[in-house]
Amino acid sequence: VAEPIITLTTDFGEDSPYVAAMKGVILKVNPQARIVDLSHQIPPQDVRHAAFFLRHSLPYFPPGVLHVVVVDPGVGSERAILYICGGGQHLLVPDNGCWTTLPMAQAPDLEVIHVTEQRYWRQPVSATFHGRDIFAPVAGHLSLGVEGRRLGPGAKAWVRLEIPPSRLEENLWRGEIVFVDHFGNLITNLPGVSFRDSIGCRLDVELRDKKLRPRCVRAYADAEPGEIVVLVSSADTLEIALRNGSAAGRLGVGSGTAVQVRLPEP
Amino acid sequence: VAEPIITLTTDFGEDSPYVAAMKGVILKVNPQARIVDLSHQIPPQDVRHAAFFLRHSLPYFPPGVLHVVVVDPGVGSERAILYICGGGQHLLVPDNGCWTTLPMAQAPDLEVIHVTEQRYWRQPVSATFHGRDIFAPVAGHLSLGVEGRRLGPGAKAWVRLEIPPSRLEENLWRGEIVFVDHFGNLITNLPGVSFRDSIGCRLDVELRDKKLRPRCVRAYADAEPGEIVVLVSSADTLEIALRNGSAAGRLGVGSGTAVQVRLPEP
Amino acid sequence: VAEPIITLTTDFGEDSPYVAAMKGVILKVNPQARIVDLSHQIPPQDVRHAAFFLRHSLPYFPPGVLHVVVVDPGVGSERAILYICGGGQHLLVPDNGCWTTLPMAQAPDLEVIHVTEQRYWRQPVSATFHGRDIFAPVAGHLSLGVEGRRLGPGAKAWVRLEIPPSRLEENLWRGEIVFVDHFGNLITNLPGVSFRDSIGCRLDVELRDKKLRPRCVRAYADAEPGEIVVLVSSADTLEIALRNGSAAGRLGVGSGTAVQVRLPEP
Numbered sequence: 001v002a003e004p005i006i007t008l009t010t011d012f013g014e015d016s017p018y019v020a021a022m023k024g025v026i027l028k029v030n031p032q033a034r035i036v037d038l039s040h041q042i043p044p045q046d047v048r049h050a051a052f053f054l055r056h057s058l059p060y061f062p063p064g065v066l067h068v069v070v071v072d073p074g075v076g077s078e079r080a081i082l083y084i085c086g087g088g089q090h091l092l093v094p095d096n097g098c099w100t101t102l103p104m105a106q107a108p109d110l111e112v113i114h115v116t117e118q119r120y121w122r123q124p125v126s127a128t129f130h131g132r133d134i135f136a137p138v139a140g141h142l143s144l145g146v147e148g149r150r151l152g153p154g155a156k157a158w159v160r161l162e163i164p165p166s167r168l169e170e171n172l173w174r175g176e177i178v179f180v181d182h183f184g185n186l187i188t189n190l191p192g193v194s195f196r197d198s199i200g201c202r203l204d205v206e207l208r209d210k211k212l213r214p215r216c217v218r219a220y221a222d223a224e225p226g227e228i229v230v231l232v233s234s235a236d237t238l239e240i241a242l243r244n245g246s247a248a249g250r251l252g253v254g255s256g257t258a259v260q261v262r263l264p265e266p
Numbered sequence: 267v268a269e270p271i272i273t274l275t276t277d278f279g280e281d282s283p284y285v286a287a288m289k290g291v292i293l294k295v296n297p298q299a300r301i302v303d304l305s306h307q308i309p310p311q312d313v314r315h316a317a318f319f320l321r322h323s324l325p326y327f328p329p330g331v332l333h334v335v336v337v338d339p340g341v342g343s344e345r346a347i348l349y350i351c352g353g354g355q356h357l358l359v360p361d362n363g364c365w366t367t368l369p370m371a372q373a374p375d376l377e378v379i380h381v382t383e384q385r386y387w388r389q390p391v392s393a394t395f396h397g398r399d400i401f402a403p404v405a406g407h408l409s410l411g412v413e414g415r416r417l418g419p420g421a422k423a424w425v426r427l428e429i430p431p432s433r434l435e436e437n438l439w440r441g442e443i444v445f446v447d448h449f450g451n452l453i454t455n456l457p458g459v460s461f462r463d464s465i466g467c468r469l470d471v472e473l474r475d476k477k478l479r480p481r482c483v484r485a486y487a488d489a490e491p492g493e494i495v496v497l498v499s500s501a502d503t504l505e506i507a508l509r510n511g512s513a514a515g516r517l518g519v520g521s522g523t524a525v526q527v528r529l530p531e532p
Numbered sequence: 533v534a535e536p537i538i539t540l541t542t543d544f545g546e547d548s549p550y551v552a553a554m555k556g557v558i559l560k561v562n563p564q565a566r567i568v569d570l571s572h573q574i575p576p577q578d579v580r581h582a583a584f585f586l587r588h589s590l591p592y593f594p595p596g597v598l599h600v601v602v603v604d605p606g607v608g609s610e611r612a613i614l615y616i617c618g619g620g621q622h623l624l625v626p627d628n629g630c631w632t633t634l635p636m637a638q639a640p641d642l643e644v645i646h647v648t649e650q651r652y653w654r655q656p657v658s659a660t661f662h663g664r665d666i667f668a669p670v671a672g673h674l675s676l677g678v679e680g681r682r683l684g685p686g687a688k689a690w691v692r693l694e695i696p697p698s699r700l701e702e703n704l705w706r707g708e709i710v711f712v713d714h715f716g717n718l719i720t721n722l723p724g725v726s727f728r729d730s731i732g733c734r735l736d737v738e739l740r741d742k743k744l745r746p747r748c749v750r751a752y753a754d755a756e757p758g759e760i761v762v763l764v765s766s767a768d769t770l771e772i773a774l775r776n777g778s779a780a781g782r783l784g785v786g787s788g789t790a791v792q793v794r795l796p797e798p
Contacts, residue, residue, distance in 0.1 A: 023327075044449050053547075060664070077485055077488070181548040182548040183576050219608020221611075286571060289539075300566075394765060
C-alpha cells in the first residue's frame with residue numbers, strides 16, 4: 001500500500017525555519033508520511049494568490065492526498081482552522097476562503113470540520129505559528145488514519161472568497177487580471193472559450209487606461225519576439241503574454257487591474 | 267520499516283546544479299534514501315543564519331533522521347567535517363559552529379566524529395564542492411547503516427558559535443536582533459517569558475537610535491494594519507512585527523541591530 | 533524494490549501553480565512515484581542555463597531514474613518532445629538541445645523517441661502547458677513500466693546545442709563565461725587541467741575589456757576577504773571567484789562574456 005502523501009503550500013519562504021519545523025513535526029508524528037512541497041513562495045498573507053494557486057493545482061491530484069495550506073494572516077486570532085473533505089479531496093486550511101473556489105467546495109459529499117480538539121496539537125500552541133503547532137501535528141495524525149470527525153465538530157459557516165466577476169455586454173468582455181505568473185503572464189478571468197474563434201485576429205484590449213491591439217494566437221511560440229499577444233491560458237481563461245518576456249513588467253500592471261476586451265464583429 | 271530520511275540544508279540556491287548533484291550522489295549510494303529539503307536559501311556563507319535556522323527546526327524532527335548541512339565558507343580549507351550524534355539526532359556538518367546552539371550539543375551521549383575516512387568519499391574531491399564529494403556520499407553510506415565510528419576518529423574540540431548575550435539591568439532588557447524572517451519580522455534574543463505579563467501594555471523600545479513605543483500584543487492579528495507591535499515569537503523570544511508587512515523594511519534594520527526594551531513598572 | 537524516482541527541472545518558479553499541477557498529474561497516474569525536485573529556478577526560457585544545470589547534475593544520478601525537464605520556450609509550436617535513453621539514463625525533454633551536452637548523448641546505446649502517442653497524454657492538451665498535459669502524464673506512465681517505444685517512433689534528428697568553443701593559442705586561452713552560479717562565481721569553459729600547475733601564481737585575465745591579475749588558488753578559503761581569485765571549479769573548468777562575495781556583482785559581467793587567460797611562462 002502506498003505511503004500517505006501530505007502536500008504543503010505556504011507563504012513561509014525557505015530562508016526561515018518555519019517550513020522545516022513543520023516537516024519535522026509531521027515526521028515525528030508519522031515517519032512514513034511522504035511530504036510533497038507545492039509552494040512556499042505564495043506572496044506573504046496573499047489569500048487571493050493562494051486561492052488561485054490551489055484552484056489550478058489541487059484538482060490534478062489523486063484522491064486520498066492530504067493538502068495542508070498555511071497562508072494565514074489571521075493566525076492567533078479567532079479565525080477557525082478547517083478540515084475539509086469532498087469529492088475525494090482532503091484539505092487542512094485556515095478559514096479564510098482560500099479553498100472555496102475549488103470545485104470540491106461544490107461536492108455533494110462536502111464535509112467541513114472545525115478543528116478544535118487539542119489532543120492532536122503540539123503544546124503549548126504559539127500564537128504566531130499554528131503551522132507548527134496545529135496544522136502539522138493534525139496532518140500527521142490524519143495521515144496515520146485518525147478520522148476527521150475526531151478533530152472537532154462540523155462547521156456550518158465559513159469564509160467564502162468572492163470571485164471577481166466578468167461579464168459580457170454586447171461584444172465587450174469586462175473583467176480583471178486575477179493572477180500574474182512567474183513569467184509575468186497576465187491571467188484574466190475572461191473565459192477562454194469566448195476567444196477560441198478569434199485566433200488569428202487582432203483584438204481591442206483595454207488594461208486600466210492602456211489601449212492595445214494585440215493578436216490573438218494559439219501558443220506563445222506564435223508571437224514575434226517582443227510582441228504582446230493574447231491567448232487561451234492553461235487555466236482556460238484569456239491571458240496576455242509577451243513572448244520570452246514579462247508582460248507584467250512591460251505593461252506595468254498586476255493582479256486586480258481591470259481589463260476589457262472587444263470580441264471581433266462576427 | 268521506514269526508509270531512511272536525509273534532510274538537506276544549504277546556501278546553494280536552486281538556480282545552480284549543486285543541490286541536484288548532491289541528490290544524485292546520495293541516491294546513487296542509496297536509492298532508498300528519502301531526501302527532505304529543509305532549505306537551500308540560507309544566505310550565502312551565513313553561518314549565524316544557518317545556526318538559527320537549525321536551532322528552530324531540527325529539534326522538531328524524530329530521532330533517526332540524518333541532517334546534512336552545507337553552509338560552508340571554509341570549503342577546501344583545513345576546517346574539519348563533523349558527524350555528530352546526540353539525543354537521538356544525527357548531523358553531518360562543516361566544523362563552523364552552525365550546530366553548537368542546538369540542544370543536542372548539550373546531550374549527555376554527545377559523540378563528535380572527525381570525518382576523515384576517504385573510502386566513503388567520491389574521488390577526486392573538488393576543493394570547492396565538498397557537498398557533492400564528501401557530505402553526499404557519506405550521508406548515503408550512513409543511511410545504509412555504516413556506523414559513525416567508521417567515518418574517522420573522535421573529535422575533542424570544535425568551533426563553537428557565540429550566542430549574542432542579552433541581559434536585564436533593573437527593568438531594562440538589552441540584546442539584539444538575531445534573525446529576520448521571510449516576512450520581515452525581527453526576532454530578538456530577549457526572552458519572551460519576561461514579556462508575557464506586558465500584553466496589552468506599550469513598551470519603550472530602542473532599536474539602534476530609533477525610539478518606538480509599540481503595543482505588546484498576543485498575535486499579529488491583534489495589531490492594526492500598519493502598526494508596529496511586539497509579541498512573543500514562535501522561538502519564545504521577543505519579536506518586533508508589522509501586521510501584514512515587513513518590520514525590517516519599515517524600520518530599516520536587520521540582524522545584529524542592538525535592541526533595548528524597558529519592562530513596564532510593576 | 534525501490535519506488536520509481538522522477539526528477540523535475542523547470543523554469544516555472546514556485547509562486548505559480550505549474551509545478552504543483554505537474555506533481556498532481558504524476559501522482560494521479562502513479563501514486564507510488566517518488567518525485568525529487570532538482571530546480572524550478574532555471575531562468576525563464578534559458579535553455580543554455582538548463583543545459584549547464586543538467587550537464588553538472590544528471591550524471592551523478594543512478595541509472596533508472598527518470599529526469600523530466602520543462603524549460604520550453606517552444607511550447608505549443610511544432611517542436612518535438614523527446615524521450616531519451618542512453619547509458620542507463622532516462623530523460624523526457626523538449627527538443628531544444630538542453631540535453632545534448634550530457635555525456636549520455638554520446639552513449640553507444642542511445643535511443644531517441646519522438647513522443648507522439650496521445651493515449652498517454654491528458655486531454656485536452658493546452659497550447660501553453662505541455663508540462664501538465666504531456667510531460668507529467670507520460671512520466672507517470674513511464675514510471676509504471678510503459679516501454680519507451682510505445683510513446684512514439686524513433687527520432688533521427690534533433691536540435692543540438694552548440695557548446696561555446698575555447699581555444700589555446702601559444703599560451704593564451706580564449707573562451708567565455710558559460711555559467712554564473714548562485715554565489716556569483718563565474719564559471720568559464722577553459723579546462724581546469726591547464727591551470728593546475730598555476731596554483732600560487734598570478735595570471736593575466738581579460739574579461740571583455742577589464743584587465744585583472746588574480747592569484748590562482750586551490751580553494752575559496754585561500755583567498756583574502758574581498759580578493760578576486762581564479763581556481764578550478766567543481767565542473768573542472770576555470771572559475772573566477774570573490775571570497776564570500778559575488779564576483780559577478782563586483783565585476784559586472786555575466787554568462788556569455790568573453791574571457792582570456794594567459795598561462796604563466798613555463
